[in-house]
Amino acid sequence: MACALDYLTIGVEEDFKRDPAMPSGTIYTVQGESITVTIPFITDSPRTLQLSFQDVTILHQERKILNEVSGTVSPGEVLAIMGPSGSGKTTLLDCLSGQRHIDSGAIFLNREPLSKKWRRKICYVLQEEIFFSGLTLRETVWYTALLRLPEKMPKSQKITLVDGILEALDLTFCQHTKFGDYMNRGLSGGEKKRANIACELLTNPLLMLLDEPTSGLDSHSAISLMKVLKRYALQELKTVVITVHQPSSQMFHMFDKLLLLYNGDMAYFGEVNSIYRYFEDIGVVIEPHYNPAEFVLEQLKSHPDVREKLFIAARESHGNFLNRNCIACSNHKKNGFNNNKMIQNDSAGLAIEKSGRQHDALINDIINNYYKDQQQHVDHHVVMNQSPCEEATEQLWCGGDSQSNFSSLSSDSHSCDWLDYPTRFCAQFCVLSNRNFKEAKSRMLSKLNWFQTVGLALMAGAIWFNIPRTEEYLHDLQGWMFFSQTYWMLFALFGALNSFPSEREVINKERRSGSYRLSAYYLAKMFGELPLVVTLPTVYLTISYPMLGCSSLKLFSLMLIFLLLNTIVAQSVGFFIGACCMDMNVSITLSALYTLATQLFGGYLTTRIPEYLNWIRYTSMIHYAYQNMQILEFREGRPIECSYPSSYEVCKNNATAFISYKEILKAQNSTSPLWVNTLVLMMFFLVFRGLGYAVLRYIRCPKT
Numbered sequence: 001m002a003c004a005l006d007y008l009t010i011g012v013e014e015d016f017k018r019d020p021a022m023p024s025g026t027i028y029t030v031q032g033e034s035i036t037v038t039i040p041f042i043t044d045s046p047r048t049l050q051l052s053f054q055d056v057t058i059l060h061q062e063r064k065i066l067n068e069v070s071g072t073v074s075p076g077e078v079l080a081i082m083g084p085s086g087s088g089k090t091t092l093l094d095c096l097s098g099q100r101h102i103d104s105g106a107i108f109l110n111r112e113p114l115s116k117k118w119r120r121k122i123c124y125v126l127q128e129e130i131f132f133s134g135l136t137l138r139e140t141v142w143y144t145a146l147l148r149l150p151e152k153m154p155k156s157q158k159i160t161l162v163d164g165i166l167e168a169l170d171l172t173f174c175q176h177t178k179f180g181d182y183m184n185r186g187l188s189g190g191e192k193k194r195a196n197i198a199c200e201l202l203t204n205p206l207l208m209l210l211d212e213p214t215s216g217l218d219s220h221s222a223i224s225l226m227k228v229l230k231r232y233a234l235q236e237l238k239t240v241v242i243t244v245h246q247p248s249s250q251m252f253h254m255f256d257k258l259l260l261l262y263n264g265d266m267a268y269f270g271e272v273n274s275i276y277r278y279f280e281d282i283g284v285v286i287e288p289h290y291n292p293a294e295f296v297l298e299q300l301k302s303h304p305d306v307r308e309k310l311f312i313a314a315r316e317s318h319g320n321f322l323n324r325n326c327i328a329c330s331n332h333k334k335n336g337f338n339n340n341k342m343i344q345n346d347s348a349g350l351a352i353e354k355s356g357r358q359h360d361a362l363i364n365d366i367i368n369n370y371y372k373d374q375q376q377h378v379d380h381h382v383v384m385n386q387s388p389c390e391e392a393t394e395q396l397w398c399g400g401d402s403q404s405n406f407s408s409l410s411s412d413s414h415s416c417d418w419l420d421y422p423t424r425f426c427a428q429f430c431v432l433s434n435r436n437f438k439e440a441k442s443r444m445l446s447k448l449n450w451f452q453t454v455g456l457a458l459m460a461g462a463i464w465f466n467i468p469r470t471e472e473y474l475h476d477l478q479g480w481m482f483f484s485q486t487y488w489m490l491f492a493l494f495g496a497l498n499s500f501p502s503e504r505e506v507i508n509k510e511r512r513s514g515s516y517r518l519s520a521y522y523l524a525k526m527f528g529e530l531p532l533v534v535t536l537p538t539v540y541l542t543i544s545y546p547m548l549g550c551s552s553l554k555l556f557s558l559m560l561i562f563l564l565l566n567t568i569v570a571q572s573v574g575f576f577i578g579a580c581c582m583d584m585n586v587s588i589t590l591s592a593l594y595t596l597a598t599q600l601f602g603g604y605l606t607t608r609i610p611e612y613l614n615w616i617r618y619t620s621m622i623h624y625a626y627q628n629m630q631i632l633e634f635r636e637g638r639p640i641e642c643s644y645p646s647s648y649e650v651c652k653n654n655a656t657a658f659i660s661y662k663e664i665l666k667a668q669n670s671t672s673p674l675w676v677n678t679l680v681l682m683m684f685f686l687v688f689r690g691l692g693y694a695v696l697r698y699i700r701c702p703k704t
């Protein structure tokens with residue numbers, strides 16, 4: 001929806017002053033010198049966004065990846081950044097989205113320097129499609145809607161919105177297809193690209209930056225997509241910037257503005273239709289039967305003399321690009337105005353026309369003062385009047401009559417507060433837990449894992465079947481305990497290693513767009529995956545333990561609780577190592593080193609551990625977990641009868657006696673009670689979960 005605008009005419013002289021009698025930000029004293037400036041007065045919150053960038057330069061080891069690139073694009077316009085491969089198109093989009101630091105130059109959004117506060121108003125659709133491969137297209141868009149649309153927006157409206165966007169992007173027919181990966185094919189490349197755009201459109205950004213949205217699409221799909229974007233820009237007065245390699249003639253004429261890059265240098269910036277004139281001015285005529293995009297790129301690549309002329313022409317003209325290219329001026333020309341005193345602007349841009357001598361510094365002062373006042377006014381409006389609910393509902397543009405839809409919805413009494421995030425913590429937690437569960441289910445409870453678990457449980461049950469509880473078989477029984485708890489701890493630890501690296505891109509993308517809190521994601525990951533983590537160990541114990549001769553329900557339940565605790569503790573260590581390393585090979589090596597070293601120094605495989613290395617066993621979670629299992633089995637289970645000959649004192653005095661759990665553990669030099677071991681395990685859990693969070697929060701945070 002367009003802002004409602006009034007027009008102010010500002011006359012200036014060297015020492016212009018604001019009229020103190022007038023309300024803030026509305027008027028300046030008119031002294032009628034030789035400069036007249038007309039500025040639109042924004043009477044509504046900023047629902048439009050003008051992007052300007054000037055002299056943007058990026059250096060990489062002395063090489064200029066971008067060299068003083070400038071341009072501007074206004075609401076309702078589509079700017080295409082075109083150039084051969086490696087010319088710097090993606091780099092420029094990275095800069096415009098705030099994801100890449102610029103070495104010199106400036107980027108302005110509504111005349112304000114690009115800052116974090118604008119992040120949620122900008123969407124950046126990357127070239128790569130970053131999604132969870134196990135989720136379907138609809139699930140992905142739906143979760144995005146739940147996370148990024150205001151909580152108080154009714155579910156039915158969210159569904160309408162999702163349906164509308166899927167339909168507009170021609171994705172309805174494949175909405176239940178999974179994204180897939182290189183192993184399991186899913187959506188096609190073009191469908192993934194459109195899905196990417198669908199997720200971003202949901203949030204109704206003011207500025208859309210799209211990196212090669214049409215590459216890999218057939219010409220019909222590419223044109224359809226461009227039509228959608230063009231309609232979006234026009235109907236909702238959104239600002240759209242896309243990069244393209246070599247558009248078709250039809251698509252080329254759908255752009256409003258064009259920025260031509262070659263090896264980081266600007267060869268042209270201006271209105272698409274003006275390119276014919278521009279080339280004529282340097283002595284090159286674009287043949288009418290040629291695709292202009294193709295022709296222009298061909299000239300740029302193959303004719304160094306033309307290229308040089310283009311660079312010179314671009315350099316000459318970009319000094320006052322703002323004046324030349326702002327929408328106000330173009331509208332002014334279109335509307336046939338030719339009044340030196342006033343330019344009318346129908347958007348949130350700024351129009352300046354000068355007659356007589358130049359007053360650049362003065363004009364800058366006016367602009368700065370004006371926008372300072374205006375921004376205060378706008379900020380106030382944003383806080384007071386524009387809720388995220390309103391913004392989100394604007395998107396029904398794709399359902400047809402956007403204005404009427406918007407009007408009806410924006411008058412809706414959504415009373416969302418102005419929040420940092422579109423949804424509250426608990427809503428984020430619920431949605432992310434649900435998504436995590438769905439996403440991880442197929443991975444963690446795969447057929448292969450079921451097969452492995454049931455197979456191992458039956459094997460263990462068969463090997464240790466109905467094992468006698470006598471001293472003679474004590475070591476065998478301990479073997480089952482050691483095997484079972486070590487296996488499940490390692491299974492959980494190694495399973496968790498890949499958890500963050502595989503999700504990193506998706507999470508970073510979502511964190512950059514400010515969809516949710518990291519803490520909500522982290523907690524949701526723990527809780528969402530909890531039922532999945534405990535399922536297989538439960539199945540294993542349920543099959544194998546009764547086969548060993550456990551007939552007490554109490555003992556079985558206790559054993560299960562502690563086995564699951566051990567598994568969750570090990571998973572925390574895996575999360576931490578995975579978050580630290582991000583590289584699978586490194587994390588596997590580190591984990592293997594840690595777990596094997598602690599087993600070795602635990603004295604389970606050899607008793608010849610040097611005295612001064614004895615302490616290492618206490619850093620092993622396996623040590624505490626194993627002690628606990630023994631305490632439970634030997635205290636709560638059937639008593640262990642003495643055998644002959646015996647190594648226990650109690651048996652030497654009385655051959656029919658039983659060996660208590662304390663004596664068994666004492667023989668292993670382990671005397672800590674159940675509660676101490678459990679406490680240490682809980683400490684492992686808390687410390688590693690906390691460290692994992694800290695790593696993601698402070699070390700693995702996405703670059704902005």
Ligand SMILES: Nc1ncnc2c1ncn2[C@@H]1O[C@H](COP(=O)(O)OP(=O)(O)OP(=O)(O)O)[C@@H](O)[C@H]1O
Pocket residue numbers: 060065083084085086087088089090091092245
């Ligand atoms: N971080 C970086 N380190 C080194 N070189 C870089 C870096 N980022 C970009 N470049 C270089 O800058 C140039 C422009 O890269 P960019 O990805 O912006 O090109 P592009 O026009 O988007 O190319 P394509 O159309 O092939 O995607 C390339 O030569 C690239 O190798």
